[in-house]
Structures are given as C-alpha cells and as structure tokens.
Amino acid sequence: MAIRRSAAKQHGLPSVVQLRLAPTPAQADALAVAVRVCNQAATYISCLAWQQRTFAVLELHRLAYHSARATVAGLGAQAAVRAIARVAGAYANRRATRKRAHVFRPSGAIPYDARLVSWNRDARIVSLWTPTGRVHVSYAGREQDLKALDTLPMGEADLICRRGVWLLQVTLTLPTRRTREPVNGFLAVDQGVANLAVTSDGAVLPGPALSGTIDGNGHVRSLRERRYRQRRRLQKKGTPAARRVLRRLSGRERRMMTDVNHQISKFVVREAERTGRGIALEDLQGIRSRVRAHRLQRRTLHSWAFAQQIEFTRYKAARAAIAFTLVDPAYTSQACPECGWTSRANRPARGHFACTRCGLAGHADHIAARNIAQRGVAGWAAVNQPHATGLPSARRDRESKPPASVRGS
Numbered sequence: 001m002a003i004r005r006s007a008a009k010q011h012g013l014p015s016v017v018q019l020r021l022a023p024t025p026a027q028a029d030a031l032a033v034a035v036r037v038c039n040q041a042a043t044y045i046s047c048l049a050w051q052q053r054t055f056a057v058l059e060l061h062r063l064a065y066h067s068a069r070a071t072v073a074g075l076g077a078q079a080a081v082r083a084i085a086r087v088a089g090a091y092a093n094r095r096a097t098r099k100r101a102h103v104f105r106p107s108g109a110i111p112y113d114a115r116l117v118s119w120n121r122d123a124r125i126v127s128l129w130t131p132t133g134r135v136h137v138s139y140a141g142r143e144q145d146l147k148a149l150d151t152l153p154m155g156e157a158d159l160i161c162r163r164g165v166w167l168l169q170v171t172l173t174l175p176t177r178r179t180r181e182p183v184n185g186f187l188a189v190d191q192g193v194a195n196l197a198v199t200s201d202g203a204v205l206p207g208p209a210l211s212g213t214i215d216g217n218g219h220v221r222s223l224r225e226r227r228y229r230q231r232r233r234l235q236k237k238g239t240p241a242a243r244r245v246l247r248r249l250s251g252r253e254r255r256m257m258t259d260v261n262h263q264i265s266k267f268v269v270r271e272a273e274r275t276g277r278g279i280a281l282e283d284l285q286g287i288r289s290r291v292r293a294h295r296l297q298r299r300t301l302h303s304w305a306f307a308q309q310i311e312f313t314r315y316k317a318a319r320a321a322i323a324f325t326l327v328d329p330a331y332t333s334q335a336c337p338e339c340g341w342t343s344r345a346n347r348p349a350r351g352h353f354a355c356t357r358c359g360l361a362g363h364a365d366h367i368a369a370r371n372i373a374q375r376g377v378a379g380w381a382a383v384n385q386p387h388a389t390g391l392p393s394a395r396r397d398r399e400s401k402p403p404a405s406v407r408g409s
C-alpha cells in the first residue's frame, strides 16, 4: 500500500534561511570558543552515553548533565541541555552508529535554541550565547529570507563557520497551504538506470529540458562510472591516504547527485504547477523490496539518491501546494498503460516496451512513468474522495483500478 497524503496537508513545513553574520574579531573569537566548547561537550556526553548504553534524553540528562558541566569548561546550563538533546538525536537517528561512540567534529555546526539566541529584527542584530558571554552580532541575508525571518515562527538555528565566514541557518515554519486539486491528472517520474529520470510526458531528465550546470545525461553517467572505477581501485589499496581520497570522492559525487536531484525536482514541480497536475513517484520502500530491486540496486544509482529525489520533490510540491503521492511500484515496467495487459513479454529488449496485446510500443521508462501517473490519479481519487474514510485506502485503491493480469513473471 503506497498511497499517502501530501505532507503539507497535515502540518506546516520547515524551511531554512541562511544569514551571514558580521562579527567583530573579538566576537568571532567568542563564537569559535562556543563552537569548540559545544562540540567538545557533545562528544564527551556521547562517550558517556555509549559507555552506559544510555541514549534517551531524560536518562542521559540524569547521567551526563552535571558531569559535563564540571568537565567542559565554559559549558552553560542551557548549552548543556542542548548538547544532551543533540547526542540523543544522533543516536536515535543512526542506530547503526551505536556500534561505537559518535564523535562530533570540533568545528561542526552547533544548534542554538530560543534560550540561547534572541533577536532584534529591526536593527538586524542577533544575540548569541557564548561561554564568554552574549555577543550581539549584526546579520545580513537575501531580501526574501529576511522578510520570512520577520514574519514566520522560528525554530532552532545552527551556527557554523564555513571558510572563515560565520553563518546562522535558521529553521522557519512555513504556513500550511491547501493543496490544489490536480484537475489535469498527474505528472509522474520514473527513476530508472538507463536514464536518470523520465517523465510521463516523455521528457528525459536531466537533459535539454533542464538548463543550468548539467551537461546532459551522458556526462553525469560517465562521470559516475569513472568515479566507481576509481573507488574500486582505492578500496583495494586500503591505505589511510587511499581512504581519505575515497571520502573526498564520495562527497563530490554526493554533491553532484544532490544538485541533479534539485534540478529534476524543481523542473517536475514547475511543470506540474504550469499544467495543473499533481506529482506521482514510485514508493521507495516498494522499490527496495519488490520486483524492480534487481534493476534499481545496480551500482549506477545509489538508493540514497532515490530517497533524496522523493524528499526533494515532496518538499517542493508541498511548498507549491501541489498534490503529491507515492504509488506502488509493482510491475510499472511491465504493464501497458493503454490496455492494462501486464506481462514480462511486454519487454522484448532492455529499454524497450511493446504490448503483446494491443501493440503499444515505446521507451520503457516513459511507459513506466505513464503507469505511475495513472496510479497517481487512481490513488489520489481513492484517498481524497468524500466519505473515503470508511474504507481502508488500500482496498479502495484496488477497487478503482482494473485488476492487473500478471503473466510470465
């Protein structure tokens, strides 16, 4: 069962704005001390937590609060509370890292909550806690970000120094908007391997449809292949220097994929908005566990890139008040969107679709995207019909579609 309501329907969305701080040299020194002390405290608490196998906030507070304040010079009461919450969060989100104590980078971003920061928005000055006292620092940012900062409820802020520039990244809660009714159906994206993504309109992304830094699909793919080979070589070597190069490589690759995903999601959301449609994507959970796993888990596409694409699209769609839904990915590559016939025989060659019943033929990823779009329409109708609450949506979804015939698989 893969149909979910758009996240924006339920609650407001967080959005992050970045402010550039202009500290005096003395203030910058104080901020640097704050970063060092907070990260040192977090690592100290993290080691305690790990040794005692205590990961929940309340128990961790009892265990670590006094000892952290006694051990880490300059750690204020509220900063200690934040550090404890941060450690608990780190272990909660990454169960795997419980194998060893989580270490916080000495210069990593540190969180400021409402008690550690206060604002004079008229004067554009922010007051930040440091171990050596509060500093009142002026800030600047993009016009629309400053406007949002002046009007929207604020959450936590992250203080970070990047290449000598002090930044404050502030989380704001965007107001909830009613999702527009997708009057012209759904735009779907098939995230395949042969192409990064193909829409139900037949656009291949990234491609000529996307302007910007992408040189086209082939470029991204060959770059990834090259990186893969390079990585394999370095993995075999296994020396510390090789491992360092490896880390840098994967970071560069990640950044490139993130950029590509941003551009794809931006394009898809803009296109859906322009044409009055919703957006449907395949459910990642399903992708991992079901029929297409073999195809999608090839090395050319990391599963995190899929997850990221879903999140980016979901987020941008919600921000634009566009209907977004995930659909069941089963047999999207074998079903005929015209006559409904589903069979492995519909795929005579890789990348090609030809329905053995009605003769519809085309690019396999494009056909898959059309199937996803149809499921999006059916799923949206099932969940959003009036009086739909009486029935589980999974059952309604099945009822709204003709039964899929499955053969040869």
Ligand SMILES: [Zn+2]
Pocket (backbone or CB within 6 Å): 336, 337, 338, 339, 340, 341, 355, 356, 357, 358, 359, 360
């Ligand atoms: Zn057909």
